[in-house]
Amino acid sequence: MYLLIIDWWFIIGKSILIAAIIGLSFFIAMYTTYAERKVAAWLQDRRGPNRAGPFGILQPLADGGKLFFKEEIIPLASNRFLFILGPALAMVTALVTSTVIPWAAPFVAKSGAVFPMQVADVDMGILLVFSVVSVGVYGIMIGGWASNNKFSLLAAIRGASQMVSYELPMGLALIAVLFMTGSLKMSAIVGYQIENGWNVLFQPLGFIIFFVCALAECNRTPFDLPEAENELNFGYHQEYSSMKLGFYLFAEYINMFISSAIMVTLYFGGYDIPFVNEASWGLSSFWMTFVSFSVMMAKVSFFIFVFLWIRWTIPRFRYDQLMNLGWKKLIPLALINMLITAAVILYLKK
């Protein structure tokens, strides 16, 4: 097989993009841990970490360094292979979902070559996200099971059942969006919103359902039952130490970042700049990409803040409340939302 020069450009461009996105995910996850502690402190009238560097901005490095130097313990009674596979799987699935998200407006080089700021614009984009997120359950399941610890196992079972039950209303809420945009392609969904206005304006209920489910999928409070400290000691990562524990904790924050990005893409116009027609500014393609990327990041940061804000407001649900909310409240609401959307679309088309 021969590779043409244009193929090489393609491969290099994508590799750079992948490296940038993974680096960005790690960077944002790192500083989300810092933001989490700062926001928690502010909402509780405290100051938060402020000793490592100015305003404590080196705190995540100190935390990460600490995790690296901790002793790594693999329990004798654990299944060694699965024990290592668990955190790896959690991390990989968290990162893979970022492939289909369009991060910025495509960059057009002087030669006319177009570089979309998206690793892979696959036709079934959003379905890929869903399938990878479903595999993410195994990270928790395998980790909890392989630890050979009753608390880990209980947490893993809880986590798995919670994630499976909340995927359902999430998918149903999504279907209403797909009715409107008529495509599973992430770039097409963003393109539709740039032309017709953000989806959240037409799907407020769907967005709320999607958001609640995203909280549950990320195991964030009020749905952090797999990590319920006061019931399960530490949850599914009870037996983990050192960087394996770090991977689990990091994967949670990356998940939060990615799910914020997905919510922005699906409901808040992706990299679209609201209220203005940016094409009339006459910016060069590079600056256009840069500005749209900044707007995307601003929206994502806002959602990450909302995630943190909710965590420090609402206490954890009881397990039966969690299941009631998922199956008896969110699924009927999502179904109704879906039916109404379908009916309206059918009526408008007539």
Added chain:
Amino acid sequence: MSARLTNRAVEVDRKPMTFLESIYLWNIMKGMGITISHLFKKKPTINFPEQTRTFSKVFRGLHVLNRDAEGRENCTACGLCAVACPAEAITMEAAERLPGEEDLYREEKYAAKYEINMLRCIFCGLCEEACPKDAIYLSQTFAPANYGRKGFIYKKEELLIPHPINEKEAYEKAVGDRATKK
């Protein structure tokens, strides 16, 4: 209902939740409004090493061994402070002043060794009251944190006030409010 202690008691509402209540949305938003309002509130925390709380003039903190106006040590190692100390935190050894040391020690006898164990000390100020020579008093700072117990046994060098003539600025800082009190 019979008479209550206050008239503010509210009957518990045990009605089953309506559908809207059971998706918790409104109450969650109310809660989020409360937490976000705390973002803009004044933080009561004092950033300790950089900022310090102001103490009252009679605050009893770390001990200081006094010098007179010429910079001679007041302490004569009489041991009254150690006797008065209810926590038995003070240890001292006396020595005789040699000829030529008149500018160092005010009286013929002085404390060669003077130690206060800050972990034992209860900062009651009885040593200050017992001292006939005005040699020891309690300042307005407290013992900073330390990594070991040994660090809390303060030697004479740590307790002595800076020399009033040779280290004027440090002396005035150490004296603080006390200078104006007299």
